[in-house]
Amino acid sequence: MTTSALNESFQALHARSRATLTTPWPLRRQRLQALRSMLLAQRHAIAAAIGQDFGQRSVHETELLEIVPCLQAIDHALAHGQRWMQPQRRATSFWYQPARNQLLPQPLGVIGIVVPWNYPLLLSIAPLVCALAAGNLAMLKLSEDSPAFGALLAQWMHSTLAPDEVTVINGDAEVARAFCALPFDHLLFTGSTATGRAVMRAASDNLVPVTLELGGKSPAIIGPGADVESAVTRIMSGKLLNAGQTCIAPDYVLLPRGQEAQFITAARKFVAQCYPALNHATRQNNSDYTSIINPRHFARLQALLDDALAQGASVTPLATQAADAGSRCLPPLILTSIPATARIMQEEIFGPLLPLISYDRLDEAIAMINARPRPLALYVFERDQERIDQVLQHTVAGGVSINDTLLHIAQNDLPFGGIGASGMGAYHGEFGFRSLSHMKPVFRQRRLNPMRWFLPPYGRVFKALMKLLIR
Numbered sequence: 001m002t003t004s005a006l007n008e009s010f011q012a013l014h015a016r017s018r019a020t021l022t023t024p025w026p027l028r029r030q031r032l033q034a035l036r037s038m039l040l041a042q043r044h045a046i047a048a049a050i051g052q053d054f055g056q057r058s059v060h061e062t063e064l065l066e067i068v069p070c071l072q073a074i075d076h077a078l079a080h081g082q083r084w085m086q087p088q089r090r091a092t093s094f095w096y097q098p099a100r101n102q103l104l105p106q107p108l109g110v111i112g113i114v115v116p117w118n119y120p121l122l123l124s125i126a127p128l129v130c131a132l133a134a135g136n137l138a139m140l141k142l143s144e145d146s147p148a149f150g151a152l153l154a155q156w157m158h159s160t161l162a163p164d165e166v167t168v169i170n171g172d173a174e175v176a177r178a179f180c181a182l183p184f185d186h187l188l189f190t191g192s193t194a195t196g197r198a199v200m201r202a203a204s205d206n207l208v209p210v211t212l213e214l215g216g217k218s219p220a221i222i223g224p225g226a227d228v229e230s231a232v233t234r235i236m237s238g239k240l241l242n243a244g245q246t247c248i249a250p251d252y253v254l255l256p257r258g259q260e261a262q263f264i265t266a267a268r269k270f271v272a273q274c275y276p277a278l279n280h281a282t283r284q285n286n287s288d289y290t291s292i293i294n295p296r297h298f299a300r301l302q303a304l305l306d307d308a309l310a311q312g313a314s315v316t317p318l319a320t321q322a323a324d325a326g327s328r329c330l331p332p333l334i335l336t337s338i339p340a341t342a343r344i345m346q347e348e349i350f351g352p353l354l355p356l357i358s359y360d361r362l363d364e365a366i367a368m369i370n371a372r373p374r375p376l377a378l379y380v381f382e383r384d385q386e387r388i389d390q391v392l393q394h395t396v397a398g399g400v401s402i403n404d405t406l407l408h409i410a411q412n413d414l415p416f417g418g419i420g421a422s423g424m425g426a427y428h429g430e431f432g433f434r435s436l437s438h439m440k441p442v443f444r445q446r447r448l449n450p451m452r453w454f455l456p457p458y459g460r461v462f463k464a465l466m467k468l469l470i471r
Contacts, residue, residue: 001171003178009167010110010182013137016164017109017185023135025082031132031161032081035125036074038160042152043067046121049148053117055328056291057242065241066121069410073126076412076429077133084133084433087442095469100444105437107135109185112208114176114199116191117145117293118245118350124153127188128166130432136186141169141179145293177202184208186436190247191215192348193421211425211435213247214418215348218375220250220405221365221391223382228259230403231381232266235354238379238405240275240332243290244352245297248377250405251349254365257358264316264334267354271318271332278319278331292328292351301330301351304344308355313338362387366394373421374398379405398422 039046047062090101111131115124124140131138140157142150147170154168169179180187180202189199190213203210220238222231239250255263272279277286292298302323309315319331332352338345344355359365369375378397382388388402398418399408409416409428417426427435445451453461 001169001175006169006178010139012164013110013139017137023107025085028081028133028135029078032074032078034160038156039067039070042156045152049152050120052148053146054291054293058288066119069122070125073129073412077129081133084430098446099449102442104440104442106440108436108438109136111136111138111436112182112184112187113138113140114189115140115142117143118242120146120149123190127427130427131436134433134436136436137165139167139169141176144172211427212423214423215247216373216375216422217251217348218248218377219369220253220379222255223362223387224256225384225387226381228262229266232263233270234404236267236270239354240352243292245293245350248406248409250379252355252357254357254359254368257360260336260356260358263356267334268318278321286329292330298325298328301353305353308335308338308342308344311339311342313342366391369395374419376418376422
């Protein structure tokens, strides 16, 4: 798409948003229902397109991790959206009564949504649902690394909703830069921290407010009282879905010293049970294990691994198959004895490499987390409530799952977002509705009110009131 065509698409949306400042619930509901019908009708083609972009991705994984959460987000908005958009009463101070205060939710206008390649459906539709529920129009920029899905979504979105309601944009990095420079009413970006900085700089020229859903190194803590076998199952499940290409995947594990061998044994058992094809002599039937998205990311992960090995780390394969650059299949590996200077301990991994870091005391593990930028997610495995509370109270993270991984993102009544280097702002459910609405404060004065007592000339009544107010 050319820059001029991009601007024309934006102007059409912008003009409609300014011509119609209110969006009644029946129209919001109609848009959401149309989106839901499209997803149901095209779910098989969507899974096939995403699989084409990855080279290999389980259809079942796409259904579980993308289609189901999208449908649940739409259903949640349909069930609660009409209530969210109602004016909200707010208390009025004694001195201003009998006036009344309220908050009036209004659509912001045109929302820009920048979508990454790792979950292209979910990270298109989840923010779009929030935008439509709030009465907005939207433009979506799909990643150049998911061209098959991007073309499919553009085709079906434009046959489902009008081009001046929702527009899907595909294109390279130059198109993405031009997209982020448009004067949206709000810009929501999901991606890397480095790219998030560039997006925020571009948005700042037009004073566009941003929601940044970034990444970082999300730790998993296995506490001294944890059920280790259960912890390993849930950590490996969260790590290996989408082959670790998940912004909230466990990035590294902190565990009590001496439990490393137990963790590795349990992890091997998990891989053998859940991904048995990775232990076959041939490379056939790996249908449940996702490929790395492209050669560049495969080479990046190999470089992280090579750097760690060069600095003295130990690597333990969890399957018999070796990495294959041709198919971009990278079976899971565990790393131990990793120097703090290794790149794998500095950069977000975004793949099936899992460092194990030993600790002697729980407060030592907490200190390790707090020495790093604040993570997007934190996972705590422990049966003792006091230890769980210790971690919760002495760490800061975008979101937390206790005795599990990933599942906090699927809760429509919880906000999803990062903090610091892992992002700013949050969405999902009502929190997304509020993020993409202007909560306009309205003060309603009554005909009979005490404000006349505060007018000049300032006499005895005024002075007496001031004595009551200033004390």
